[in-house]
Amino acid sequence: MARRRRTSAFDDFITVLARLxxxxxxxxxxxxxxxxxxxxxxxxxxxxxxxxxxxxxIVASQLLRTFAFGGQFLIPFACILAQLPE
Incomplete structure (x- = not known):
C-alpha cells in the first residue's frame, strides 16, 4: 500500500487556493x-x-508586526502561485 507524501501547511494552503x-x-x-x-x-x-x-x-505587539510583515508578502504570493497553470 502506497503512503501519501507528507505536505507542509504552505502546500495545503496552495492546494485549497488552487480550487478557488x-x-x-x-x-x-x-x-x-x-x-x-x-x-x-x-x-x-x-x-x-x-x-x-x-x-x-511590547513583545506581543512586535511579534504581531513581524508576522504581518511576512504575511503581507507570503499570502499574495501563495494566491498567485496557486493560480499558475501546472
Missing amino acids: PWWACLTIAMVAWLILHPIATNSVETPRVVSPADLSG
Whole structure:
C-alpha cells in the first residue's frame, strides 16, 4: 500500500487556493495585503517607563508586526502561485 507524501501547511494552503476561481484568489491576496500592510508598517511606540509587567505587551505587539510583515508578502504570493497553470 502506497503512503501519501507528507505536505507542509504552505502546500495545503496552495492546494485549497488552487480550487478557488482566479478572481477569488486575487480578492484574497488584495484583502490580505490591505489588512496586513498597515499593521506591518505601524510605528513602534517606545514606552517611557518599562517594567517587567509591560514587556509582554511590547513583545506581543512586535511579534504581531513581524508576522504581518511576512504575511503581507507570503499570502499574495501563495494566491498567485496557486493560480499558475501546472
